[in-house]
Amino acid sequence: MEKSKKQPAEHNFFEDVYAVVKLIPKGRVTNYGAIARYLGTAMSARMVGWAMNAAHAHKSIPAHRVVNAQGLLTGKHHFETPNAMQHRLEKDGVKVKKDKVQDFEKRFWDPARELGL
DNA sequence: GGTCTGACCGGCG
DNA sequence: ACGCCGGCCAGAC
Numbered sequence: 001m002e003k004s005k006k007q008p009a010e011h012n013f014f015e016d017v018y019a020v021v022k023l024i025p026k027g028r029v030t031n032y033g034a035i036a037r038y039l040g041t042a043m044s045a046r047m048v049g050w051a052m053n054a055a056h057a058h059k060s061i062p063a064h065r066v067v068n069a070q071g072l073l074t075g076k077h078h079f080e081t082p083n084a085m086q087h088r089l090e091k092d093g094v095k096v097k098k099d100k101v102q103d104f105e106k107r108f109w110d111p112a113r114e115l116g117l
Numbered sequence: 118g119g120t121c122t123g124a125c126c127g128g129c130g
Numbered sequence: 131a132c133g134c135c136g137g138c139c140a141g142a143c
Contacts, residue, residue: 013139032125036138044138045125051140052124068125075124 013039017051018058020111024065027093028109029101031069038111053078064088071104 020035032048041047048066055061056078064085068074076085076099086096095102 033127036125041138043126044140045127046123046137047125047139049124050122056124063124066124069127073124078124 013041013047014051014054017048018055018061021052021055021061021063021066023111023115024062024109027107029065029067029071029089029094029104029107030109030111031067031071033069034108034110034112035066038115049075062088065092065094065109067101067104071101071107073099073101 016039017035020030020038024030032045032052033042036042036045036048039048052063052066052075055063063075064073064079066075073085073089073096076082079085086099089096089101094107101107
């Protein structure tokens with residue numbers, strides 16, 4: 001057994017977020033709170049958003065499918081270009097108006113529910 | 118080593 | 131209906 005040292009690997013939290021985001025179906029969106037809750041950190045929705053910041057380094061992660069509780073593309077500014085997020089969403093079939101996802105509630109994809117938590 | 122912020126959310130006045 | 135505040139985790143200065 002190793003010592004009581006923390007795991008030197010990347011933080012599971014980040015990878016967990018990535019895993020969930022990757023599971024988001026095309027044409028669907030989710031919010032930070034849903035992911036946070038799925039991971040068991042409901043109150044730490046901020047952490048999720050921040051994890052996304054690191055996720056930004058992983059271009060394989062559809063971060064554009066993650067919006068805030070209002071369905072607003074709050075993180076669009078963190079993309080390569082402010083239009084990238086909306087552009088990708090529209091390409092996925094998600095209509096975005098004024099940086100806001102249309103029919104957000106219908107497009108909403110809850111991992112805790114869809115994945116059957 | 119302490120402090121602050123961060124792609125948030127929900128509650129309260 | 132709107133604005134403000136606290137809370138959680140982790141990294142950067």
